[in-house]
Amino acid sequence: MEVIFQLGVSGALMGLVYALIAYGFQLTFATSKSINFGQGELVMLSAFISLTLQNVGLPYWLMVPAGLMCGVLLGLVVERVAVRLALEQKSEGWILMTIIFGLFAFSAAENIWGRDDHPFPTPISSEPMHFFGISVTPVELSVAIGVLTVMGLIELFKRKTLWGKAFEAVSADRDAAELMGISAKRTIMLSYGLSGLVAAMAGILVSPITTVGPTMASALILKAFAVAVVAGLDSGFGVVIVGLFLGALESLASFYIGSGWREAPGLILLILALAMKPSGVFGKVSIRKV
């Protein structure tokens, strides 16, 4: 019995990282109906920048806000370079552009920091703690706390502030919002900035576990896609649930079925979701008037 709980907890904690990255997809999809396919590279770049900041002597607690700011900047760069023009022309060019941005970021990282994986120093201990026979490391707990805090704050921001309300309004109906005097352009910038922030947070949180390297996010990003699609692209609450569930399921599957089957349940879930509820388990069915 303990084994099941241990597997569930370990997997679910990793699942929260998928959820955070998936949340980054949601933020931009809500306002602009576009997704940054280079989100994984954003996670990786932010992690590398944060590592560099630490290496030049910035203490951890200062590095975190600085790293997050870099994430926001990167998010804005993606919006300006890869998304804005395509959206203005109502074309789907952002798909290719964000992929290209990701590829570019990947080669840049390889050339600047090399192809090696680097350890990411953190003041948080990785000595395991034991609760009722389940081992959890403080680093893993910090991931969980960090993910939930960031998502909670952003949700709060969306509900309680004027900018946040503008965000919700553009998400609900872009044309109507513009008629009400809300600048959709600024709101989309805001959403890309937030999505960059979320990516940077994911990078900082997960790096002590995964180490920092150009390919660090490639495994995560596919899972995050699955989470975003299964949960639906407009439910922040949904990604957490699906992330936790998928993470735990992966662990349990590789234990009970065999380690070769680790990825299978996630993929089956993805296929089922697409076949039976394409808008996502927690998604809203969008009504389109023609």
Added chain:
Amino acid sequence: MKKILLATLLLGFSTQLFAADSIKIAITGPFSGGSAPMGVSMRDGAMLAVNEINAAGGISVGGKKMKIEIIERDDEAKNDRGALIAQELASMDGLSGVIGSVNTGVVLAGDKHLQEKGITKIVCPAAGSASMTQWADKADKPGVKDLSIFRFAASDGIQAAMVVEEAINRKFTNVAIIHDATNYGVSGRDDLLNQIKLQGNKLNVVATEKFNIGDKDMTAQLLRAKTAGAQAVLIWGIGPELAAVANNMDKIGLKVPLIGGWTLSMSNYIDNAGKNANGTLTPQTFIEEPITARAKRFIDGYHKAYHVDSIPSPMSAAEGYDAMLVFAAAVKQAQSTDTKKIKLALEDLKDPVKGVIATWKHPYSKWNPADEQTHEAFRRENVVMGMIMNGRVVFANEADKQRLIKQEK
């Protein structure tokens, strides 16, 4: 301006003259990227030997002292680049031979071009079994009659044998095998299972688990090993994932030794696993401890020449150094820079070569497609068991250390 032009012209002319009087050897390997610590250490170790030989005036060939000239090529651990480089080298005029390759994939992609032209190559330090077995007899296809490829590294076969032997010596009966899903990991698993059978089935494999490149959460695989009662984890993979395994073992409280291939001495394992790497056991051909005069001279020489306090991959450096000495001995014996004559000399090396790993007595013999050992330099006794301790590789068994000290005397 004219003077400068003249000077460069003359200089160009003189180096060309010099080139005709030198022994041209190519060194290939990954000098950038994830495998770079091994490639760079191998190259720098080999260069140390070249510098020593050249400082002493070179090798006397046909009554004339000739210096060694090195041609460097970075294959970036990419198979396609390795193939291109091999094609370039195969058609290069006056090339005496090639030393290098870290990655088995690069060897498989490139060596056929060298073999076709009969260019002598010493593969070093790539350890994958396939590098040599590709030329040997197989059930469906006979091997090549004549081979110009030699190896100077402890093959995975030897390493797997030692890993199993170590587990038996430590009186374990139940072990788990964990490997990555690449060719390297899967063939490592097969080598291990094969060795367990060969060494009398004394080990009971209670779990066989795999993981993918990029996986960081190994909890499930390790819990299977733990619940099945594994007393040791035998492992075949590369740096970053090995580190994830070591870190996860600590987390779930699986406090058993990790024993596996030499990749456990890669810096990206040792650095990323930190204190969790302590106690890891892995076969090594060279350990960076100045236990003999020769080892001390080599280690000090390396540190001084490249301004480091520790060699990134001591094994690769020592193998590169010894491989170069063996090659130089073959040139001397052949009394020629012709690659085909050097090959014949390598197959029947008369004088022992005093290297830093061992004194190499007749390391190779005439190629026999039924037995690839004829072109393999390393035997079981050339390899020792290493243990990771506080970020460095040390001797795991005092007996190995004493044996090496005694050998030198």
